[in-house]
Amino acid sequence: MPDTDQPQVCGRRSFLPAALVPAAVALEPHPGRASAADVERDLRCTLQAHGDDDHQAFVLDLDGPDTGAVWASWCDGTVPAQVRVLPPCPAVGGGEPCMEYAGHRGGHSFELHDPLADRSRAIGGAYGT
Numbered sequence: 262m263p264d265t266d267q268p269q270v271c272g273r274r275s276f277l278p279a280a281l282v283p284a285a286v287a288l289e290p291h292p293g294r295a296s297a298a299d300v301e302r303d304l305r306c307t308l309q310a311h312g313d314d315d316h317q318a319f320v321l322d323l324d325g326p327d328t329g330a331v332w333a334s335w336c337d338g339t340v341p342a343q344v345r346v347l348p349p350c351p352a353v354g355g356g357e358p359c360m361e362y363a364g365h366r367g368g369h370s371f372e373l374h375d376p377l378a379d380r381s382r383a384i385g386g387a388y389g390t
């Protein structure tokens with residue numbers, strides 16, 4: 262078990278279907294600023310560990326300081342059916358901005374213990390096709 266009192270991140274993984282890649286790019290308000298290569302398809306829920314409600318994962322950062330980001334949500338055993346733009350969480354802790362969206366559940370990202378945070382993102386997590 263981790264030797265920390267911090268809450269754990271959920272860490273559940275999913276995979277963004279290919280059909281949602283152009284949908285995510287189309288949400289970028291500045292044409293040409295985002296491409297399919299920028300879309301994160303290896304999804305990982307970074308909310309605080311939670312119950313049966315939907316997982317949420319970052320998909321694409323949008324250009325501009327307050328434009329938010331594209332997020333996908335899914336239930337266990339499924340892949341996301343849609344993507345949507347959510348504003349950024351305004352919380353900052355110790356100079357570190359929260360990486361979640363505004364109004365997210367659980368603790369802010371800087372309050373959570375993420376066992377993968379000090380590793381590379383080399384671990385693939387694709388589920389299904």
Ligand SMILES: [Zn+2]
Pocket residue numbers: 271272273306307308311315316317
């Ligand atoms: Zn989750």
Ligand SMILES: [Zn+2]
Pocket residue numbers: 350351352359360361362365368369370
């Ligand atoms: Zn937050």
